[in-house]
Amino acid sequence: MNKKLHADHIYIEALLKNDSRVLSKLYEKFSHKIVAYVRKNNGNADDAQDIIQETLVTIYHQAKEKNFILTCPFDAYFYLLCKRRWLNELKKRGTNRVTIIEDEASIKDEHKQEVEETELFEQQSLLFESKFKELGVKCQELLKATFKIKSMEEVAEFLGVTYGYARKKKSQCMGKLTQLVKNSNEFQSLKDF
């Protein structure tokens, strides 16, 4: 797979670097269209602002974790993501009588794939996070520490336990989390494994 970087990848870079100059261009160029769409479909400007922000934060995490590379125009990719997120939000709010103005023809299939990757990434992260919260306090604390602190020795010291105990406990907690994920309904619908 030889992925070619699109020139719009600068927006992804800007998210990673929290570059407000480039990000302000992003808002200037792309936000109006999304605001207009949300407004046409039972929403207001505040809703649009949230949708845009959450979408950008998701892309940020995807880029951090997966070295996400943008191979299509940002405009189409971003617009479709925001649109779908808004439709989901409407579903959650129970607003069924939406007149959805469809114009997905403007995005090519290969670009759609990129959108779906981001959505899948988000669903997976959300699932992991929600299952993480189902763990006991002790497991959560220990795992958080192991992910934030690099060496297991320091983790053990931080938690006031022995190194051996910390290690054993970590894989135990991770094992429990693995089981929770594996047995969840949401996991069955995530096909990426």
Add this chain to the structure above:
Amino acid sequence: MEELKYIEFENYLKNELTEIEKKAFENKLQSDADFKQEFEIYKALETSLSSKFKNEEGEKELRKTLTNLGNQYINEEKGTKKKSKVISLFNYKKLMVAASIALLIGFFIFKNGNPVYSDFANHSNLELVVRGDSNEILLKAQEAFNAKNYKTAFAQLTILETDSPNDIEIQLYKGICLLEMDKFSQAETIFDKISKGNSAFSNKSTWYKALSYLKQEQFEACKNTLKTIPESAEEYKLAKKLLQKL
């Protein structure tokens, strides 16, 4: 058996297996689909959560930028539309000044309201049963606590304490129950003892000591206690948030 499997996952990911063990592990991945699936989940969890937690700060910073930009580019659109309809004669600058004064007043009013205990008392669930041998009392204590049935939970935890007098988590949760029942001095005795120790719960316990003061509306004492929570503590963020409101 299960436990060993996860230890093996961990060692493989950390590259701490010998060549022979590694070979055997990889063979098992190929032949055992269930083993492979669990390993893939384990690995994905590790990458996802560690990335999420490492970038927590970055996300916060980014959110600040995005909120500003959103207010600038999106809310402006929203604002001008309303204004142009209603008071188009007004000079825009005047309006902005008025708006910012209104905002400032709002801010001060908000600041003067004291924070309330219930806004900050979000206890994480008690989950003792994780620790292997689950017994009736463990389960009862856990269920009662998580159902906010603090009196029952306290009684069950007291029984548990006689079996494991050195379990700090049990003590901490006893303290929380007492706090919820407004038995402040008893609760604070427990919190003090734990926060002076060096267990994993000492900061959490300090946080609860502060909450106890908050519930009694002793704001100065609450502040002073909050200030002793170190920056490295998990409760630091919450402590800072509460401090700002005090």
